[in-house]
Amino acid sequence: MIKVWDYKKEYELLRDDILSAVDEVFKSGTLIFGPKVEEFEEKFSSYHDCKYGVGVGNCTDAITISLRSLGIKPDDEVITTSNTAVPTVTGIVNSGASVKFVDVNNYSLIDPEKIEAAINKKTKAIIPVHLYGQMCEMDKIMTIAKKYKLKVIEDCAQSHGATYKGKKAGSIGDVGCFSFYPTKIFGAYGDGGFITTNNIQLYDKIRRIRFLGMEKKKMSSGHWNGKYYAIEHGTNSRLDEVHAAILLKKLKYLDQWIERRRKIAKVYDEELNNYNLSLPKEHPDNKHAYYIYVVAHERRDNILSELAKKDIHLNISYPWPIHIMDAYKHFVCSSCNCLINTEKMSKKIFSLPMYPTLTDEEQKTVIKELKTLIN
Numbered sequence: 001m002i003k004v005w006d007y008k009k010e011y012e013l014l015r016d017d018i019l020s021a022v023d024e025v026f027k028s029g030t031l032i033f034g035p036k037v038e039e040f041e042e043k044f045s046s047y048h049d050c051k052y053g054v055g056v057g058n059c060t061d062a063i064t065i066s067l068r069s070l071g072i073k074p075d076d077e078v079i080t081t082s083n084t085a086v087p088t089v090t091g092i093v094n095s096g097a098s099v100k101f102v103d104v105n106n107y108s109l110i111d112p113e114k115i116e117a118a119i120n121k122k123t124k125a126i127i128p129v130h131l132y133g134q135m136c137e138m139d140k141i142m143t144i145a146k147k148y149k150l151k152v153i154e155d156c157a158q159s160h161g162a163t164y165k166g167k168k169a170g171s172i173g174d175v176g177c178f179s180f181y182p183t184k185i186f187g188a189y190g191d192g193g194f195i196t197t198n199n200i201q202l203y204d205k206i207r208r209i210r211f212l213g214m215e216k217k218k219m220s221s222g223h224w225n226g227k228y229y230a231i232e233h234g235t236n237s238r239l240d241e242v243h244a245a246i247l248l249k250k251l252k253y254l255d256q257w258i259e260r261r262r263k264i265a266k267v268y269d270e271e272l273n274n275y276n277l278s279l280p281k282e283h284p285d286n287k288h289a290y291y292i293y294v295v296a297h298e299r300r301d302n303i304l305s306e307l308a309k310k311d312i313h314l315n316i317s318y319p320w321p322i323h324i325m326d327a328y329k330h331f332v333c334s335s336c337n338c339l340i341n342t343e344k345m346s347k348k349i350f351s352l353p354m355y356p357t358l359t360d361e362e363q364k365t366v367i368k369e370l371k372t373l374i375n
């Protein structure tokens with residue numbers, strides 16, 4: 001069987017490292033807010049060329065906490081794309097704000113040329129989603145944000161290690177939000193998330209909001225060094241010591257794993273060219289990290305079911321744009337056709353197996369069977 005994603009081979013390779021990391025934490029006596037989280041916060045943020053970083057429970061929380069820390073309030077509007085994972089939008093709605101969708105360009109990313117038309121008095125932030133492992137055109141987005149005084153929250157859930165003009169994901173906007181959901185380029189063995197920033201005041205606020213709005217306060221009796229005291233309303237969203245320790249072990253492999261993904265992508269590019277299949281494009285300013293390799297074909301559903309019969313399993317990210325889902329329909333007007341590219345692509349896209357431990361043989365089989373089907 002060839003899966004579209006698989007972690008078990010990676011676990012076989014890293015098993016000793018991972019089990020020793022878990023054992024070390026269990027024996028240490030500290031499971032939450034300890035040295036592993038601190039070390040990971042320092043190393044993961046510097047890997048992304050950022051001064052500060054905060055571990056949180058997941059990327060959905062990272063988005064909500066970021067928006068709240070940036071002062072986004074109910075009634076404010078946040079611009080993003082509808083071609084994204086539901087949690088981008090969940091994160092916005094959890095902050096109390098409304099969503100304004102902008103269509104995507106040929107790279108399946110937010111089209112910067114269409115952002116200004118979506119801005120009004122209520123607009124307070126933009127969330128460019130660096131989808132599939134490739135970053136959005138950040139220069140254009142930052143210029144618009146500056147002009148209209150908007151905050152920029154980079155959704156980097158799918159773009160660990162990706163770059164735009166040599167700058168890492170999460171290092172350009174006010175904050176970057178990452179996911180360590182197991183399938184991601186850099187995944188944990190459970191949930192986890194992260195926020196990067198270069199702004200110290202924002203960093204302090206993010207740290208406080210992720211931990212119930214609390215800081216240490218001295219008791220008048222002089223007892224204790226300080227007890228936790230909520231100075232603002234926060235939430236509870238923590239990366240735990242076990243996952244920080246596992247991610248620390250994995251961090252040293254991230255660059256080589258991205259290179260392996262790029263090599264797999266190159267083979268697909270070369271082999272599947274000229275097959276009436278639309279292939280992903282890497283923007284000349286980008287280093288694509290290929291979280292997933294997304295292609296498009298008119299007979300998408302048939303291809304998926306035929307290959308499944310041969311035990312080759314593909315995926316669709318995403319079959320329904322967010323703005324047509326019942327939960328979020330109200331964010332677009334009923335006659336709206338301004339998300340035309342998003343709607344068109346959602347009917348044809350699917351992704352091929354992509355993960356560092358996919359073997360050359362497995363990839364050859366996928367390519368051979370796919371060619372036979374679409375020829």
Ligand SMILES: Cc1ncc(COP(=O)(O)O)c(C=O)c1O
Nearest residue numbers: 058059060085087088157179181
């Ligand atoms: C683009 C995008 N944003 C946000 C998230 C949310 O991540 P998490 O599952 O860690 O909350 C995901 C994960 O599915 C994602 O793909």
